Amino acid sequence: MLQSAPFNYRRIIIWVGRIVIAAFFIYAGLAKLIRWDMHQLPPLTLANFPFPWRESIPTSLFAAQIDSYQMVPPWVSLAIAHWLPWAEILLGALLLIGWQLRIWATIVTLIVGGFFTAVVRAYALHLDINCGCFAKPEPLTGWTVLRDGALFLLAVLMTVFAFQQARKPHPWSGPANPAT
Amino acid sequence: MNRRFILASIATLALANAGTLIMVAAPTAQKSGAKNAPNAASSAKPASASQATITVNGVGDIDPAKAFGSKNAPVIMEIYSDFQCPACKQLFITTTQRVTDNYVDTNKVYMVHRDFPLPMHAYSRVAASYSRAAAHIGKCEVVEQALFQNQERWEANGDVKGIVAAVLTPAEMKKVQELVDAKTYEPLIDKDKQIGQAIPVNQTPTMIIHTKDGQSYPVVGFVSYDVLKTLLDQLTK
Numbered sequence: 001m002l003q004s005a006p007f008n009y010r011r012i013i014i015w016v017g018r019i020v021i022a023a024f025f026i027y028a029g030l031a032k033l034i035r036w037d038m039h040q041l042p043p044l045t046l047a048n049f050p051f052p053w054r055e056s057i058p059t060s061l062f063a064a065q066i067d068s069y070q071m072v073p074p075w076v077s078l079a080i081a082h083w084l085p086w087a088e089i090l091l092g093a094l095l096l097i098g099w100q101l102r103i104w105a106t107i108v109t110l111i112v113g114g115f116f117t118a119v120v121r122a123y124a125l126h127l128d129i130n131c132g133c134f135a136k137p138e139p140l141t142g143w144t145v146l147r148d149g150a151l152f153l154l155a156v157l158m159t160v161f162a163f164q165q166a167r168k169p170h171p172w173s174g175p176a177n178p179a180t
Numbered sequence: 181m182n183r184r185f186i187l188a189s190i191a192t193l194a195l196a197n198a199g200t201l202i203m204v205a206a207p208t209a210q211k212s213g214a215k216n217a218p219n220a221a222s223s224a225k226p227a228s229a230s231q232a233t234i235t236v237n238g239v240g241d242i243d244p245a246k247a248f249g250s251k252n253a254p255v256i257m258e259i260y261s262d263f264q265c266p267a268c269k270q271l272f273i274t275t276t277q278r279v280t281d282n283y284v285d286t287n288k289v290y291m292v293h294r295d296f297p298l299p300m301h302a303y304s305r306v307a308a309s310y311s312r313a314a315a316h317i318g319k320c321e322v323v324e325q326a327l328f329q330n331q332e333r334w335e336a337n338g339d340v341k342g343i344v345a346a347v348l349t350p351a352e353m354k355k356v357q358e359l360v361d362a363k364t365y366e367p368l369i370d371k372d373k374q375i376g377q378a379i380p381v382n383q384t385p386t387m388i389i390h391t392k393d394g395q396s397y398p399v400v401g402f403v404s405y406d407v408l409k410t411l412l413d414q415l416t417k
Contacts (some may be wrong), residue, residue, distance in 0.1 A: 060411035061397055068401030077407055128267065128383030129401035137398050139382050 010161040017158025018095045021108060024151060025092030032062050032085040032135040037039070052086050067120050080152030087111075102162050109155040115153040119145050199236070205296040233368070235289060239390055240263070240374050243368050245315035249284035255388040255415045257289050259352055260296040260381045263307035266337055267402040268385045269328045275308070276404045288416040296370040308369050310344045313359035314352075322347050391415050400401050 006043045035058040063081035067074060091111070094104040115133070122129060123145050138144070196316075224370075233241045236251045239258065259276065261268035272378050283289035295312065297304035314323035326347040327340070332338045346355045359365060379388065379398070387399040389411070399408070 003287060027262075051414050054413060055410055057397070057411065057414050060407070060414060061399065063407045064399045064403045064411060065401075067407040074404045074406035077404075078410060127401065137400060 004054075010165060013154075013157050014101075014161050014165065017154045018098065018101070021096040021151065021155055021158065023111070025088040025095070025108070028134050029085040029088030029092065032088075033058065035135055036059070052082050062132065062135060065130055065135070066134075068126070068129040069122055071118060071121070102159070102166060105159040105162050107154070109152075109159045112152045112155045114146045114150070116145075118130040119148045185390055202312075222398075233371070237390065237392060238394065239292070241371050242292050242310075242363045243315070243365075243372075245318075246312070246320060247290065248280065248293075249290040250287040251290055253284075253287055253290040253416075254288045255283075255412065258290065258292045258294050258390070260294045260384055260386045260388075260390040262296055262301055262304045262384040263311065263324075263327045264301035264304035264331065265298065265384045266331070269331050270402050271385045272324070275403060275405045275408055279408065283411075283412055283416065289412065290364045293320070294376060295369045296376045296381055296386075297369070298384060303334060305341055305369070306338075306340045307334070309360050309363075309366065310340055310356060312365040312369055313356045314344065314348070316359065316365060317352055317355050319348060319352060339360045339407055389415065 059078075059081050062085070063074075063077045066077040066080050068073070070078070088111075090100060091104055091108050095101070119131065119140060120141055123142065127140070131144045132145070133139045134146075152179055183237040232244075234244055234247075236242055237256060239256050255399075257279070259271075261271070279289065280291065282410050284291045296306045311323050311327060314320060323344055327334070330343045331367070334343050341357070344356065348356065376386070379386075383400060385400075385402065387403075389397045389399060391397075397411070399411070
């Protein structure tokens with residue numbers, strides 16, 4: 001008879017991490033592409049769909065938000081603005097699916113770490129800018145730092161535990177040869 | 181069974197939280213948009229003829245002395261800035277002047293300078309008063325440039341008057357001083373601030389870019405010219 005998988009805290013954190021971070025990433029990616037704060041009514045149009053390299057007004061506005069952090073040259077701000085929203089949606093979906101979790105969790109953790117570093121730096125330098133996290137005008141405050149810090153911690157735990165869990169045999173899988 | 185139930189409960193709660201986040205954030209974003217802001221604070225009329233303001237393409241309470249370019253330009257760019265804010269200085273020196281050369285002087289952008297002196301800066305209101313008075317004798321650009329380029333100097337000793345006097349003739353300075361002493365244009369500075377607070381402008385510099393179709397785009401903080409150019413090129417197509 002099949003048994004349920006052991007329900008330990010690592011598995012809980014992996015699951016919570018996957019769902020919460022995927023929700024954040026998918027929402028953030030869509031918000032940057034759709035910019036629903038600019039529209040009063042549907043239909044909404046995606047920023048540079050289906051060609052991420054094309055210029056669009058939402059993309060340029062997001063590039064301006066990245067540029068206000070004064071961390072990267074303008075051409076890098078523009079490149080990030082073109083590709084990051086799509087990458088966020090894709091990575092969020094991959095986290096939800098769970099396929100090759102360790103790879104995507106590692107990449108997501110690096111990206112969230114980058115966000116956290118940028119936010120902490122801007123806050124420490126007293127840059128009066130918008131976060132740009134969800135595209136809409138949202139001043140960067142201590143709350144933003146806390147939120148990104150919590151997300152980064154969750155991403156790190158999720159990734160570490162995903163690697164640890166992978167070393168163990170899956171609880172649902174039986175021995176390689178039951179007869180032995 | 182219990183474990184599966186707990187797992188399903190956690191997943192449901194997480195999804196519910198994500199859904200709530202989306203539902204709550206979207207209307208907030210719409211409210212925070214700057215689209216209707218120029219009209220929201222434009223009801224008050226100027227106190228006298230000397231403080232007459234104009235409306236261009238629905239953007240109200242523009243002081244013509246602090247506005248540059250063609251009123252028929254496809255884009256109106258309002259810049260809310262504080263003379264004592266370092267990011268405003270950076271924007272003015274590296275970005276605004278190039279936008280003036282390439283977009284304002286070619287009639288693509290109508291640029292409106294709005295004063296937004298922050299209470300945390302001791303001398304920014306004084307600087308705004310001198311700048312406004314100078315603008316009304318036709319010396320806006322030269323005084324703004326002097327104030328931003330010498331920001332560290334007058335920020336340290338409060339000698340705004342000395343910086344302004346250095347770039348004006350004695351006769352011009354006398355006129356500016358009279359206007360500052362009489363507080364002739366203080367209501368216009370207050371009006372700019374009131375309009376900004378209604379948007380709301382939370383930090384400086386903040387640019388609100390309006391297009392002829394009534395759409396408004398806020399751009400907050402320092403932005404390099406190359407990035408702003410990509411936006412302006414699309415809006416002025």
